[in-house]
Amino acid sequence: xxxxxxxxxxxxxxxxxxxxxxxxxxxxxxxxxxxxxxxxxxxxxxxxxxxxxxxxxxxxxxxxxxxxxxxxxxxxxxxxxxxx
Numbered sequence: 001x002x003x004x005x006x007x008x009x010x011x012x013x014x015x016x017x018x019x020x021x022x023x024x025x026x027x028x029x030x031x032x033x034x035x036x037x038x039x040x041x042x043x044x045x046x047x048x049x050x051x052x053x054x055x056x057x058x059x060x061x062x063x064x065x066x067x068x069x070x071x072x073x074x075x076x077x078x079x080x081x082x083x084x
Contacts, residue, residue: 009056009064010036017068021076039068046070 014032017039018024027035043063 005056006037007033009061010034010040012036013039013061013064013068016065017072020069021072023072023076035068035071036064039066039071040064041067042071043067 010033011029014027014034014036015024017035018027018032040060040063043066046067047063
């Protein structure tokens with residue numbers, strides 16, 4: 001059950017981050033899931049001392065979203081040479 005929750009939350013977080021960074025048209029559902037999960041890891045490294053919470057709270061959701069936005073900003077910087 002935990003894996004399904006990770007996939008669903010990763011998809012939602014990745015989708016919201018792609019809307020914020022205006023890359024939604026370039027990504028599919030798999031990319032959104034990957035961005036959401038990797039973004040949660042990045043957010044956990046930056047804000048939580050390297051851990052990812054097992055429970056879903058508003059603060060863990062926001063940390064994951066910020067991590068996903070940071071990930072997309074880095075990808076945009078590498079691809080285009082500038083952040084949108």
